Structure formats: C-alpha cells, structure tokens
Amino acid sequence: PRILVVTKYDLCDQNVTDKWLKYYENLGYIVIPVNLKNNLDYKKIIKEIEDLSLSINERRKSKDLLDKEINALVIGVPNVGKSTLINTLAGKRSQNVENRPGVTKELVWLKTKHNIKILDTPGLLWPKLETNIAFNLAATTAIKEEVLPIIDVANHILEFLFSNYPEILFTRYKLKPNTSNDDLFFEIAKHIGAIKNDEIDYERVSMRVINDIRSERITGITFDKYDR
Ligand SMILES: Nc1nc2c(ncn2[C@@H]2O[C@H](COP(=O)(O)OP(=O)(O)OP(=O)(O)O)[C@@H](O)[C@H]2O)c(=O)[nH]1
Ligand SMILES: [Mg+2]
Incomplete structure (x- = not known):
C-alpha cells in the first residue's frame, strides 16, 4: 500500500x-x-x-x-x-x-x-525535466537554483506571481499598482537598493526573490496550476 x-x-x-x-x-x-x-x-x-x-x-x-x-x-x-x-x-x-x-x-x-x-532516501528526480517543471522545482528549492541560471529562475517566479498572485507580489515588494510585468526587476531593485550606477543588479534581485520563497517570506503559493 x-x-x-x-x-x-x-x-x-x-x-x-x-x-x-x-x-x-x-x-x-x-x-x-x-x-x-x-x-x-x-x-x-x-x-x-x-x-x-x-x-x-x-x-x-x-x-x-x-x-x-x-x-x-x-x-x-x-x-x-x-x-x-x-x-x-x-x-x-x-x-x-x-x-x-x-x-x-x-x-x-x-x-x-x-x-x-x-x-x-535521498531525494529523487525524473531523468528528464521539462523546462517549466524544472523552474517550478527550482522555485520551491527541490533543485539547486545554480543548476539553472538564477535570473531565469527569478524571472519565472516573478512572472508566475504577477499572473497568479499579484497581491502577494505587490505587497511583498511594495510595488505601485500600475507596475507592469516588464518593470518588475527594476522596481524590486529600487525597493531593495540593488541599483548601481543606474544599472539593475539582476543577480541580487534574483537571489532576493528566490530566498524570499525559500525562507518563507513569500507563502500561500502553489506553483503547479490545477489543470485536470
Ligand atoms: N514550512 C514547512 N517546512 C518544512 C515542512 N517539512 C519540512 N520542512 C523544511 O524543509 C526543509 C527540508 O527538509 P528535509 O527533511 O531535509 O527534506 P528532505 O526531503 O529529506 O531533503 P533531501 O534529503 O535533500 O532530499 C527543512 O528546512 C525543513 O525544516 C513542512 O511541512 N512545512
Ligand atoms: Mg533528507
């Protein structure tokens, strides 16, 4: 059983x-x-x-x-x-x-x-991971985020939150209501002070987003949409 x-x-x-x-x-x-x-x-x-x-x-x-x-x-x-x-x-x-x-x-x-x-037993993964599944696994810390480019992992998380949990995302990073999907890295970088010489520090923003999920500062999220 x-x-x-x-x-x-x-x-x-x-x-x-x-x-x-x-x-x-x-x-x-x-x-x-x-x-x-x-x-x-x-x-x-x-x-x-x-x-x-x-x-x-x-x-x-x-x-x-x-x-x-x-x-x-x-x-x-x-x-x-x-x-x-x-x-x-x-x-x-x-x-x-x-x-x-x-x-x-x-x-x-x-x-x-x-x-x-x-x-x-040690954690198991499928031998082949579909990209979207791999990103969800990285987002939930089931695979090391270094295995995938961290900026892509963070981008995946941010887009997912923007479409599915905007209120959680906007509250966490104190975003203005009219912030668009394309401005997320910039606005979060401003919020956490990750802009140097007018440039976004993409790595820092990415690590912050990934760590906010890992350390349970962002919760109430299910990455696998119900699609059956
Ligand atoms: N919030 C929350 N955290 C949990 C829960 N269960 C486990 N954790 C945390 O998840 C993390 C991983 O737990 P482990 O028991 O080491 O996971 P594992 O499946 O044995 O991991 P591997 O041995 O690496 O495959 C730890 O930080 C736990 O405290 C839960 O139900 N809720
Ligand atoms: Mg274990």
Missing part, C-alpha cells in the same frame, strides 16, 4: 492544492496533507499506517503471532521534508535536515515507537 503525504501544506495556496489532493484521492491514493513544522499532523500518518496493517495483524493474532513489524519507505523529490517526516515519526531531533536539496545522501533505517521501521 502507498500513502501520498503532501508536506509543506502550510506554504501552499490551499485553494489550488486542495484540488490536487482531491485529484489524487480520486485516483485511489490515500492522501495526507501535513505541516511538519509545528503541529501534530504526523499522527494522521501513523493512524493510516496502523489502519493499513490492521487486517494483517488481526490474521496474525488469530494464529497467536506477534504484530508484524511494518517496513516503510519514504520517497520524494529533494528537500520536500522526507527526513523531517521520518525524524518526527521516530521522535528524533532534526538530524540530517537542512533547507537545501541533496542533504540525505544514503539510505538510513530508523525505528519508530509504533512498530514501524522506516527508510529515509
């Missing part, structure tokens, strides 16, 4: 993400959205795993066997919170967790007190 755990639910646009959750539920997945930072959402996962193993364990009980130890494997793209999830389940302090992709480098088994043994 498979459970689809949707991490960082606290950072998304719930209107859009909830549609995706429904979509995967309709495909037959067990879907659990969680915020692993500061609440007890992880208990829903334990409950679900226990429910899934109930029938097996009842059969074993009837034969006087002990409960079966559950072996679970966590897979997902880099930096989504796999290690955080496993540490939480195992009641451990956040070891092997950092806000960048590629932190977990090998397979690590951890035991939880719920008779579950759980395997942490």
Whole structure:
C-alpha cells in the first residue's frame, strides 16, 4: 500500500492544492496533507499506517503471532521534508535536515515507537525535466537554483506571481499598482537598493526573490496550476 503525504501544506495556496489532493484521492491514493513544522499532523500518518496493517495483524493474532513489524519507505523529490517526516515519526531531533536539496545522501533505517521501521532516501528526480517543471522545482528549492541560471529562475517566479498572485507580489515588494510585468526587476531593485550606477543588479534581485520563497517570506503559493 502507498500513502501520498503532501508536506509543506502550510506554504501552499490551499485553494489550488486542495484540488490536487482531491485529484489524487480520486485516483485511489490515500492522501495526507501535513505541516511538519509545528503541529501534530504526523499522527494522521501513523493512524493510516496502523489502519493499513490492521487486517494483517488481526490474521496474525488469530494464529497467536506477534504484530508484524511494518517496513516503510519514504520517497520524494529533494528537500520536500522526507527526513523531517521520518525524524518526527521516530521522535528524533532534526538530524540530517537542512533547507537545501541533496542533504540525505544514503539510505538510513530508523525505528519508530509504533512498530514501524522506516527508510529515509535521498531525494529523487525524473531523468528528464521539462523546462517549466524544472523552474517550478527550482522555485520551491527541490533543485539547486545554480543548476539553472538564477535570473531565469527569478524571472519565472516573478512572472508566475504577477499572473497568479499579484497581491502577494505587490505587497511583498511594495510595488505601485500600475507596475507592469516588464518593470518588475527594476522596481524590486529600487525597493531593495540593488541599483548601481543606474544599472539593475539582476543577480541580487534574483537571489532576493528566490530566498524570499525559500525562507518563507513569500507563502500561500502553489506553483503547479490545477489543470485536470
Ligand atoms: N514550512 C514547512 N517546512 C518544512 C515542512 N517539512 C519540512 N520542512 C523544511 O524543509 C526543509 C527540508 O527538509 P528535509 O527533511 O531535509 O527534506 P528532505 O526531503 O529529506 O531533503 P533531501 O534529503 O535533500 O532530499 C527543512 O528546512 C525543513 O525544516 C513542512 O511541512 N512545512
Ligand atoms: Mg533528507
């Protein structure tokens, strides 16, 4: 059995993400959205795993066997919170967790007190990434932003915000209401003091935008538009 755990639910646009959750539920997945930072959402996962193993364990009980130890494997793209999830389940302090992709480098088994043994794995990506997907992954820190030109990543983010979340964008950088798409780099550069000798420091603006998402100063955004 498979459970689809949707991490960082606290950072998304719930209107859009909830549609995706429904979509995967309709495909037959067990879907659990969680915020692993500061609440007890992880208990829903334990409950679900226990429910899934109930029938097996009842059969074993009837034969006087002990409960079966559950072996679970966590897979997902880099930096989504796999290690955080496993540490939480195992009641451990956040070891092997950092806000960048590629932190977990090998397979690590951890035991939880719920008779579950759980395997942490390095983040996985598809062998070939479509450009738009790659930009979304860079925007959400699943791939290192250096892999793509950072100015392109920032440009992707800004255009996306301009079309889909203008109020978040305009509030964050105190933009004037009549700011156009083409003026975004210039206006943000003015706002953060990234203009030198009348020139926009594109790299600084780009890093600022990328970091504002990474460090949760911009939240309430879902980069994958619901299109099913
Ligand atoms: N806001 C928020 N942050 C989270 C959540 N889950 C994990 N994080 C943060 O996401 C970052 C990455 O977490 P990890 O657990 O290292 O992610 P990972 O999937 O193991 O990453 P790799 O090992 O690099 O593939 C850390 O800064 C976590 O604190 C969540 O539900 N909400
Ligand atoms: Mg990890």
